[in-house]
Amino acid sequence: MAALAAMAVTASLGRWQLSRAAQKLALQAAIDERKALPPLAPGELLQGGSDDDVLLHRRVVLRGQWLPEATVFLDNRQMQGRPGFFVFTPLRLEGRQAVVLVQRGWAPRDFQERTRLPQVATPQGSVEVAGRVAGAPARLYDFAPAGEGEGSSRIRQNLDLAAYGAEFSLVLPPLTVVQTGDASEGLRRDWAAIDSGVDKHYGYAFQWFGLCGLVAILYVWFQIVRRFPGRARA
CATH class of the missing domain: 1.10.287 (Helix Hairpins)
Structure with a gap:
């Protein structure tokens, strides 16, 4: 028995x-289907709701201006096995007051001086950003509750969109855009393939x-x- x-x-x-x-x-098939669709227009991107994941993994092309004063660096993020930062900067969309948070790329950290920020160039004026739609930044284990103490430094362990928006007086949609393309501005974009x-x-x-x-x-x-x-x- x-x-x-x-x-x-x-x-x-x-x-x-x-x-x-x-x-x-089935999820992987849906992801591949969305990636093959034409890029989203800014208006379509902003229509997504907090419970609507239909836009995730869709390609998008945005034009706007960076807000470099709100750039943050998420620590302990890896690319091809190397630890460093994911760099986030909000983009104010052209012809709109709307702002979208963009994961611009990865930069290595200075292990001799851990508080030193990497050299990242942020172009002024109008820029065009190609990327894919993603959710909120993935959280690493943190002793502090979500959103608590996250505004004390530009180097952060995690990023809560609501707390971040309140800190910089920005109204953000409940999603981000992962910038794709070749390395530039001191940032690498060798993102791992999306695997279900x-x-x-x-x-x-x-x-x-x-x-x-x-x-x-x-x-x-x-x-x-x-x-x-x-x-x-x-």
């Missing part, structure tokens, strides 16, 4: 991982089904082969 229960549980977990893999495959993580679920499913098979083999060996060797040979 214990062997049957273990086999039933592990087989069920394996099937559940396969169902999760199917969901991730389907391979992870296939790996877990293989482990659970393998464990189920192992329980079955051990049961046959110890309960039949070892106990009745003559009957097993016959």
